[in-house]
Amino acid sequence: MRLTMRLQEDSYDIIISRGALSRLGKVANLMNRKVLVVTDDGVPKAYADTVLEQCSDGVCLVLPQGEASKNLSNLEKVLSKLLSEGFTRRDVVVAVGGGVVGDLAGFAAACYMRGIAFINCPTTTLSQIDSSIGGKTAVDLNGVKNIVGAFYQPEIVVIDPDTLDTLTERHWVNGMAEAVKAGLIGDARLFELFETEDELPLEEILYRALSVKKHIVEQDEREASVRAALNFGHTIGHAIESEQGLGGLYHGECVALGMLPMIADKRLRARVKKVLEKLGLPTSTAFDAKRAAEYLRHDKKASGSKTVTTVRVDEPGTYRLEKTTFEELEALLSSDAFA
Amino acid sequence: MRLTMRLQEDSYDIIISRGALSRLGKVANLMNRKVLVVTDDGVPKAYADTVLEQCSDGVCLVLPQGEASKNLSNLEKVLSKLLSEGFTRRDVVVAVGGGVVGDLAGFAAACYMRGIAFINCPTTTLSQIDSSIGGKTAVDLNGVKNIVGAFYQPEIVVIDPDTLDTLTERHWVNGMAEAVKAGLIGDARLFELFETEDELPLEEILYRALSVKKHIVEQDEREASVRAALNFGHTIGHAIESEQGLGGLYHGECVALGMLPMIADKRLRARVKKVLEKLGLPTSTAFDAKRAAEYLRHDKKASGSKTVTTVRVDEPGTYRLEKTTFEELEALLSSDAFA
Secondary structure, three states: EEEEEOOOOOOEEEEEOOOHHHHHHHHEEEEOOOOEEEEOOOOOHHHHHHHHOOOEEEEEEEEOOHHOOOOOHHHHHHHHHHHHHOHHHHHOOEEEEEEHHHHHHHHHHHEEEOOOOEEEOOOOHHHHHHHHHHHOOEEOOOOOEEEEEEEEOOOEEEOOOOHHHHOOOHHHHHHHHHHHHHHHOOHHHHHHHHHHOOOOOOOOOOOOOHHHHHHHHHHHHOOOOOHHHHOOOOHHHHHHHHHOOOOOOOHHHHHHHHHHHHHHOHHHHHHHHHHHHOOOOOOOOOOOOHHHHHHHHHHHHHHOOOEEEEEEOOOOOOEEEEEEEEEHHHHHOOHHHHH | OOOEEEOOOOOEEEEEEHHHHHHHHHHOOOOOEEEEEEEEOOOHHHHHHHHOOOOOOOOEEEEEEHHHHOOOHHHHHHHHHHHOOOOOOOEEEEEEEHHHHHHHHHHHHHHHHHEEEEEEEOOOOOHHHEEEEEEEEEEEOOOOEEEEEEEOOEOOOOOOOOHHHHHHHHHHHHHHHHHHHHHHHOOHHHHHHHHHHHOHHHHHHHHHHHHHHHHHHHHHHOOHHHHHHHHHHHHHHHHHHHHOOOOOOOOOHHHHHHHHHHHHHHHHHHHHHHHHHHHHOOOOOOOOOHHHHHHHHHHHHHOOOOOEEEEEEEOOOOEEEEEEHHHHHHHHHHHHOOO
């Protein structure tokens, strides 16, 4: 399956195909340029090796697994590697791994020589369903996620669902939260798949979730308007994630929780809860609401604004944007949505 | 005087006006957003103070003067300052200083939150004539200049020629080399001004030099084709600059030298030499040609390419691009152009 992201300046293909990683050399022309593969030590080595075998001039950089790796120091490590290996604007960076690797390697490609080619090969459900497309690259700084980065589109995104076989159950489920989100904001049928299917049709889910994101990003690449819809579940989700710190709930788990208070309709909220429970995602107060509210207050102070734009879903497949005060958000954190 | 840079996505004004710095608050709407002024300790403090006085919520960061400051560590310093002061996408970074400050602050603005507003107030001839417009931002890494950065356009460029009064003679002259370059590649009248005028008409020179650059950048923002023309004098100039290291010849002085072997016509070369001498720029072998050739060879190895595109000028106001081998470049380094 293939999707094409059509943006003002760039267009690129998103390929979803079992075994795609072993065909990357041909698909992405890796033989005629230098290739730096960036991966992490939590990703099976075989995946990076599969890519390297298809290069005539490939090198590999392995980062430590985890969000803590997404920093300026590792960015410098990637940039120094590109420099010492003599990479030029004709060469390419290939990310093989999850969102951490993709965000960091993508940002390195964005700023090395003011931009060289970047290919993203996501190997987790979270990155295959969400973070690998859309062109957001970044690193964290002083505990703030994704605060330093670039909008930088990949040359191609190659999604090989076979790589998901090696994920732990919890990581696998984690990414599904973003697919549920995509269904709720843009594809009722996708949401219903989670309700009705016992054996989830993985490729259809990937295709439908990416299609929702693609259509939104095409309308608003730089997050000036409708792209905000992709943040459904993320405002409160981020507060919960900050409260948890590293080692707590995963991103998708926090998004799952964050969606619930943004669904005012009780019947729909019950349906969503049922789907999350079926998947094995959290639905109740597995976090400290008071501490999460403090993170919201901190955000408020930083933004200097009285309201934030939140995304609300009243029926699957559509959303609306709503100005919400921080006081209202704090109230939502303690609401019966998590009961 | 005002020029407007018209690019595909952004347009912005370049204002050239004595005393403009003291009107920046109004011109650039500094009262209704947070302002971070980035400057260095070689720039008179009064310039940054003039800007800060016009802000309701302004802070200042002073970097050490010199090219050595243009690194990832100082980039992090600027980014951390933006973060700790709670800057958002509605706020602005203002550079007050030369190319080092402009390149670094511009790159910080480009990647903080994936891009916040940037205003450039160049205070040296080199930055007023050349580096402040065109959207190239960057830092150096492991001794390689401008290897990490972004194409990122400022919101406005405000050029106050009064700030040049405090420059040393050598710094003043240094920037004029880029104006001579601009005349040679794109404005015969500008070149002739240097030949005929004893009292140089500073504002006209700024306006004409910036116009040449503007027209070229408008055709090729991302350096895919004609923008290469701006590199006239820079291929050999950079080799000389690398050979010199920090503390040697200035950038403009190296560009002045680098233009000479790219002018095959002996009569024109003699005219250019006369202009450079009149300005007080170097025209003969003030560098080690053998060592400079080694830097060229190193570039060759890194690029993996057999030729480089060089810019040639046969008569003032026009240029042509030519594929040149590294062997030919080495020969030019030892040619009689410097005799």
